[in-house]
Amino acid sequence: ADVKKIAVIAGDGIGPEVVAEAIKVMKKTEELFGYRFEFEHGLFGGIAIDEKGTPLPEETLAICKKADAVLLGAVGGPKWDNNSKELRPETGLLGIRKALGLFSNIRPANVFDCLKEASTLKPEVLEGTDLIVVRELTGGIYFGEKFRREGANGQEAVDTCVYNVTEVERIVRQAFEIAQTRRKKLASVDKANVLETSRLWREVVNRIAPEYPDVELEHVLVDNCAMQLLRRPSSFDVIVTENMFGDILSDEAAMLTGSIGMLSSASLGEGAFGLYEPVHGSAPDIAGQGISNPIATILSVALMYRLTFGYHDAAEAIEHAVKEVLDAGHRTGDIAVDKSKAIGTVAMGELIVNAI
Amino acid sequence: ADVKKIAVIAGDGIGPEVVAEAIKVMKKTEELFGYRFEFEHGLFGGIAIDEKGTPLPEETLAICKKADAVLLGAVGGPKWDNNSKELRPETGLLGIRKALGLFSNIRPANVFDCLKEASTLKPEVLEGTDLIVVRELTGGIYFGEKFRREGANGQEAVDTCVYNVTEVERIVRQAFEIAQTRRKKLASVDKANVLETSRLWREVVNRIAPEYPDVELEHVLVDNCAMQLLRRPSSFDVIVTENMFGDILSDEAAMLTGSIGMLSSASLGEGAFGLYEPVHGSAPDIAGQGISNPIATILSVALMYRLTFGYHDAAEAIEHAVKEVLDAGHRTGDIAVDKSKAIGTVAMGELIVNAI
Ligand SMILES: CC(C)[C@H](C(=O)O)[C@@H](O)C(=O)O
Ligand SMILES: CC(C)[C@H](C(=O)O)[C@@H](O)C(=O)O
Numbered sequence: 001a002d003v004k005k006i007a008v009i010a011g012d013g014i015g016p017e018v019v020a021e022a023i024k025v026m027k028k029t030e031e032l033f034g035y036r037f038e039f040e041h042g043l044f045g046g047i048a049i050d051e052k053g054t055p056l057p058e059e060t061l062a063i064c065k066k067a068d069a070v071l072l073g074a075v076g077g078p079k080w081d082n083n084s085k086e087l088r089p090e091t092g093l094l095g096i097r098k099a100l101g102l103f104s105n106i107r108p109a110n111v112f113d114c115l116k117e118a119s120t121l122k123p124e125v126l127e128g129t130d131l132i133v134v135r136e137l138t139g140g141i142y143f144g145e146k147f148r149r150e151g152a153n154g155q156e157a158v159d160t161c162v163y164n165v166t167e168v169e170r171i172v173r174q175a176f177e178i179a180q181t182r183r184k185k186l187a188s189v190d191k192a193n194v195l196e197t198s199r200l201w202r203e204v205v206n207r208i209a210p211e212y213p214d215v216e217l218e219h220v221l222v223d224n225c226a227m228q229l230l231r232r233p234s235s236f237d238v239i240v241t242e243n244m245f246g247d248i249l250s251d252e253a254a255m256l257t258g259s260i261g262m263l264s265s266a267s268l269g270e271g272a273f274g275l276y277e278p279v280h281g282s283a284p285d286i287a288g289q290g291i292s293n294p295i296a297t298i299l300s301v302a303l304m305y306r307l308t309f310g311y312h313d314a315a316e317a318i319e320h321a322v323k324e325v326l327d328a329g330h331r332t333g334d335i336a337v338d339k340s341k342a343i344g345t346v347a348m349g350e351l352i353v354n355a356i
Numbered sequence: 357a358d359v360k361k362i363a364v365i366a367g368d369g370i371g372p373e374v375v376a377e378a379i380k381v382m383k384k385t386e387e388l389f390g391y392r393f394e395f396e397h398g399l400f401g402g403i404a405i406d407e408k409g410t411p412l413p414e415e416t417l418a419i420c421k422k423a424d425a426v427l428l429g430a431v432g433g434p435k436w437d438n439n440s441k442e443l444r445p446e447t448g449l450l451g452i453r454k455a456l457g458l459f460s461n462i463r464p465a466n467v468f469d470c471l472k473e474a475s476t477l478k479p480e481v482l483e484g485t486d487l488i489v490v491r492e493l494t495g496g497i498y499f500g501e502k503f504r505r506e507g508a509n510g511q512e513a514v515d516t517c518v519y520n521v522t523e524v525e526r527i528v529r530q531a532f533e534i535a536q537t538r539r540k541k542l543a544s545v546d547k548a549n550v551l552e553t554s555r556l557w558r559e560v561v562n563r564i565a566p567e568y569p570d571v572e573l574e575h576v577l578v579d580n581c582a583m584q585l586l587r588r589p590s591s592f593d594v595i596v597t598e599n600m601f602g603d604i605l606s607d608e609a610a611m612l613t614g615s616i617g618m619l620s621s622a623s624l625g626e627g628a629f630g631l632y633e634p635v636h637g638s639a640p641d642i643a644g645q646g647i648s649n650p651i652a653t654i655l656s657v658a659l660m661y662r663l664t665f666g667y668h669d670a671a672e673a674i675e676h677a678v679k680e681v682l683d684a685g686h687r688t689g690d691i692a693v694d695k696s697k698a699i700g701t702v703a704m705g706e707l708i709v710n711a712i
Contacts, residue, residue: 159497160515164509193444
């Protein structure tokens, strides 16, 4: 098979631990399915600030650009929280999204059977919840001009939210296409009763919609969506929205599943290239203790196999292995009911590798 | 007693029905407590569009400006949803906030005992939830410059989010002061890792905080707040945030209580003047049937008594009457478990009036 280049950016906190297990899983699929991967590691986030003086070193970006896919652990931690903007891990995150043209963030929010009880929502409300938030990732208020100026009432700060037709069109098309492969329902979320960017957004959605007649479309205002996610989570299939709303709603959706430690995500650009990472953060409080849960990162590999490489069999094998290990009752501390029986990161990784 | 002028804008849908009951409650307190109110009615929202060709007629604004407080029902409905911007009810809402200088939206989110089960959250998670979202209401991306322009990639839309130090300071001070009267905890919500307006916001909060040493302050990123509201709602006391984030989070908070049909709100400016309205919408689907729930509007009167007039005894009497009627098992359709036993708007209003 041809060699696929994987850029590995383990990052901070528990990032390196969980990524190590995900790589073992990839190696196991090399053996079993005959794939070939070449891994190249890059520094990113807090560790890159410490070692290179910038959260996103040129070398790391170069490694990513040469790669077919990126596997990311997690970045950030209190150590860098009070740094100036240029020296913050988040700045690296925004930089890598922009530099790699990753305009689409795919955030599945589904419920793991064994974690149903972990949700703060009633089980009967959660029943059947399986949605994907498609978040625009390189536009909007995140990347518009920002500055300070002297105004009539003292200093003021300005952020600019900009969207052009092309940016909206590509993300909305992607969302329609994803909906076509699922339950064929798309909720487009905006604030068209207030924002000009939202009015443009809605116009584009309405113009494109007739090309996807098999998909049922609804427009939902962002405040209403924040409510409906709580009231009827299972009624959503695909949600598409702009960057800032997507940041908030994808986290709300993830949390309501109760399975946040298990959720994977993909950030995609044009073509098959993608960056894959767990939804959870760098968890500095438990880093280095070998007790973190590698499942979200391992499932991010499955997502990579599906979306970037079309390795559907192996993706299924991974997902199935995870299910098997969980069904057998194995748990890391974060998802264990009886914490005294919790197993560590490496043990969980090994069990999954063996189950593939 | 001196006469208090009340501007009444009943609005659309169920607005007139629920406002009528709230006025009966006010009249009862005139009798019992010796207050004197003078009511002047104004057209607003959809009905004003139909009758006057604008959602916020000059006369209505004049009535509000002369008044000591405004009682608002609800505005909007599908009939006006596809109107151009100038002819939409929401435009009236934004207009009245700006024209009356209502920079602060107070949104209590608490759980009514009889509605605990109505929440989609587990009762044990909800237990003790009693928070207030203090939302900045006349700044930010709602009121910044908005326009279209031709860009390199076709047409683009622009919204501008602006905050000055004065705007942030006054709302944050108000939130600190509210926290001082409660459990003395303030969560300031921003997106300081991305937005310049949020960085200004956080600077102001940190500068002011030492003046309120008895209040415990935490900074919470907006995406994290959307999650924490779900995970630990009862741990929040007062949340203060900017306009757009407040729109989303106050609705999320309201919905998680399960009591959205019962929640009141206040919009305040400098001084004692305020606009009071239920959190629920105009519910056009049930308008005119006499089955809507007037309790949120009646409780908005109690909020008006407390915040604008300092009529604490009467506020308590109203709140107590509501509790008594609910405890006796009376329910409107929206909150009834056994819908066949539900009572109507007028019957509910009468029960509460008699219980005061
Ligand atoms: C760290 C932050 C800049 C980032 C974002 O807001 O995009 C994060 O919250 C995320 O969702 O990946
Ligand atoms: C109708 C709309 C403009 C308004 C807002 O976003 O402020 C509403 O959602 C609210 O919260 O009062």
